[in-house]
Amino acid sequence: MKAFNTLGSTRPVGNTAVLEPVWSPLTHPMENRMEHLTKEPVAHQRDGGLPSPNPAEPLRVAVLGDQQKNRHAVTLLKRIPGIEIVGVSETLFEDPTSTPGHELPCPIWECPKTLLNQTAPQVVLNLTNDPEIATLVGHYRASNPEPLGGHTAILLERLINSNTESEAQMAQIEKLANIGTLTSGILHDINNPLYVILGFSENLTEEPDPVTIREQASEVLQAAKRIITMCRELNLYSRQTTPQECVPVTLTEQLEEAMKVAKFASGLENMQIVRDYAAEPIILARPEAIIQICVNLIINALQAMNGQGTLTLGARNTDHLASISIGDTGPGIPPEKMDKIFEPFYTTKPPGQGTGLGLHSVRSLVQEYGGQVHIQSTVGQGTTFHLEFPLCTPSTMNQDA
Amino acid sequence: MNAHSTSTIPFTASEETSYLNQSEDLQRSRRSAGMFSGQSLLGGVLVIDDEPHVRKVIRLTLERAGYYVVEAEDGGQAIQVLNEGEHPMVLDVIITDIRMPRINGLEAMTYFQREYPSVPLIVLTGFPDLDMATGLLNRGIADYLVKPVEREKLMVAVASAMKQRRINWF
Numbered sequence: 001m002k003a004f005n006t007l008g009s010t011r012p013v014g015n016t017a018v019l020e021p022v023w024s025p026l027t028h029p030m031e032n033r034m035e036h037l038t039k040e041p042v043a044h045q046r047d048g049g050l051p052s053p054n055p056a057e058p059l060r061v062a063v064l065g066d067q068q069k070n071r072h073a074v075t076l077l078k079r080i081p082g083i084e085i086v087g088v089s090e091t092l093f094e095d096p097t098s099t100p101g102h103e104l105p106c107p108i109w110e111c112p113k114t115l116l117n118q119t120a121p122q123v124v125l126n127l128t129n130d131p132e133i134a135t136l137v138g139h140y141r142a143s144n145p146e147p148l149g150g151h152t153a154i155l156l157e158r159l160i161n162s163n164t165e166s167e168a169q170m171a172q173i174e175k176l177a178n179i180g181t182l183t184s185g186i187l188h189d190i191n192n193p194l195y196v197i198l199g200f201s202e203n204l205t206e207e208p209d210p211v212t213i214r215e216q217a218s219e220v221l222q223a224a225k226r227i228i229t230m231c232r233e234l235n236l237y238s239r240q241t242t243p244q245e246c247v248p249v250t251l252t253e254q255l256e257e258a259m260k261v262a263k264f265a266s267g268l269e270n271m272q273i274v275r276d277y278a279a280e281p282i283i284l285a286r287p288e289a290i291i292q293i294c295v296n297l298i299i300n301a302l303q304a305m306n307g308q309g310t311l312t313l314g315a316r317n318t319d320h321l322a323s324i325s326i327g328d329t330g331p332g333i334p335p336e337k338m339d340k341i342f343e344p345f346y347t348t349k350p351p352g353q354g355t356g357l358g359l360h361s362v363r364s365l366v367q368e369y370g371g372q373v374h375i376q377s378t379v380g381q382g383t384t385f386h387l388e389f390p391l392c393t394p395s396t397m398n399q400d401a
Numbered sequence: 402m403n404a405h406s407t408s409t410i411p412f413t414a415s416e417e418t419s420y421l422n423q424s425e426d427l428q429r430s431r432r433s434a435g436m437f438s439g440q441s442l443l444g445g446v447l448v449i450d451d452e453p454h455v456r457k458v459i460r461l462t463l464e465r466a467g468y469y470v471v472e473a474e475d476g477g478q479a480i481q482v483l484n485e486g487e488h489p490m491v492l493d494v495i496i497t498d499i500r501m502p503r504i505n506g507l508e509a510m511t512y513f514q515r516e517y518p519s520v521p522l523i524v525l526t527g528f529p530d531l532d533m534a535t536g537l538l539n540r541g542i543a544d545y546l547v548k549p550v551e552r553e554k555l556m557v558a559v560a561s562a563m564k565q566r567r568i569n570w571f
Contacts (some may be wrong), residue, residue, distance in 0.1 A: 187529075188500055188528045189546040191527035191528070191549055192455055192548060194548065195549035196455060196458050198463065198549040198551065199458030199459070199462055200461075202551070202552045219457070269501065306499075
């Protein structure tokens with residue numbers, strides 16, 4: 001357990017030289033503004049003036065908060081294009097035994113002061129209620145950031161929380177919708193062993209031969225175990241989960257987990273499945289999000305092939321990117337539809353076969369982890385979805401280490 | 402089967418008698434053709450299912466009731482088996498799954514209905530699909546059963562398909 005000081009650690013922070021902080025205890029634009037607003041209703045003067053925002057450049061945001069608040073904020077902000085999270089700092093640890101949540105897809109700083117000094121953010125989102133932090137942010141002037149604190153931060157935090165909740169609900173709805181499209185396969189695979197159990201038990205009630213009894217009882221047992229395994233796999237997938245921490249996840253493992261669910265898609269029995277794993281790429285993400293991405297893409301691929309074809313699952317590391325691919329030999333996506341496929345509720349599937357949310361959520365989840373979706377499709381030959389994520393290296397796992 | 406020879410199966414007993422009474426000519430012709438060497442007098446059933454455990458259960462159930470059972474693991478193998486040797490004469494009823502690799506139940510049934518229109522088909526599927534059931538019954542299949550199916554239900558379906566087979570035969 002690392003000890004934290006909200007106003008800065010005295011320990012050396014990484015191997016980067018800590019810049020001399022530029023603190024002014026007296027003046028800060030926001031402080032001034034507040035004073036003006038409370039004392040005299042005169043338009044405030046910005047101290048030195050803030051640089052006018054350039055909409056073309058990504059907005060550099062630093063987030064200060066506790067573990068959970070940071071996670072929610074980062075999750076949401078990461079999905080929005082044009083926002084760069086230059087770093088987060090965890091300043092509050094309510095539970096002294098908890099380990100710091102160093103598993104976020106952005107740089108994490110142990111000391112908020114260093115974070116501000118090193119990253120020169122344009123906006124500081126202060127989600128803490130800590131007056132010390134407010135003072136710290138208020139007095140930081142190096143990059144003239146706009147601090148979002150106090151009630152503004154509470155408002156933002158509530159917006160973020162409400163969004164996090166609806167995202168979680170959407171994810172759950174999507175999972176259940178996927179299960180719905182797999183019903184026939186699931187029922188088929190449950191009813192088969194169930195019939196084995198029924199048939200052998202009916203016989204066992206009249207069976208006099210002990211050897212046969214043992215043999216058939218063991219068949220019953222195996223069939224029951226097959227059902228248990230299947231229910232467990234489905235339950236793992238469909239249960240409602242609270243958003244988990246980002247952890248290093250091996251993409252090939254998640255592809256295989258996704259296959260355990262997607263295998264129920266109808267027509268799989270006649271498909272060729274090719275696994276082309278050149279590497280086992282590791283990225284920082286929530287495992288269930290990656291499984292969800294893979295399930296959506298694999299079900300799409302299987303449905304596109306309509307019972308016959310080759311499903312190719314690929315994985316490789318390139319430079320700083322971890323990439324996986326899911327390819328089908330279906331009809332391909334016509335160029336004029338390429339723009340639409342990521343739109344929510346866009347679907348070409350018959351009713352009951354899809355919600356039209358699959359690819360939309362794939363893209364936003366991939367973006368959440370700083371990744372990109374590339375589609376390679378030839379009409380009449382098939383489609384391959386390539387997902388690229390920043391590779392998880394020790395430096396991205398912990399910026400301060 | 403030796404272990405079962407003493408147990409009586411109430412349903413099939415009367416069925417067997419009536420079968421023998423009603424179609425003695427058929428039985429005789431088959432016997433003379435060498436069809437029934439060591440095989441059941443009740444009739445032969447071709448069981449098509451990709452799941453070996455399921456085939457085992459159906460075989461056990463049918464054999465205990467006195468039927469002769471031949472297995473196939475998919476539609477392709479079933480077509481091959483049915484055309485093999487004396488099977489076209491011996492097999493009276495086909496029980497088939499729908500969802501199977503390679504040649505599935507629907508494709509195989511199209512073939513059977515064309516090549517062996519007098520052999521009744523019973524579908525035994527893991528997934529109840531009303532539309533498919535209606536469509537198949539309209540196409541003339543004998544029954545549409547959903548797994549897990551109780552022994553009694555299966556026996557009734559097979560026995561009534563056997564009756565249909567006898568009607569078709571003449």
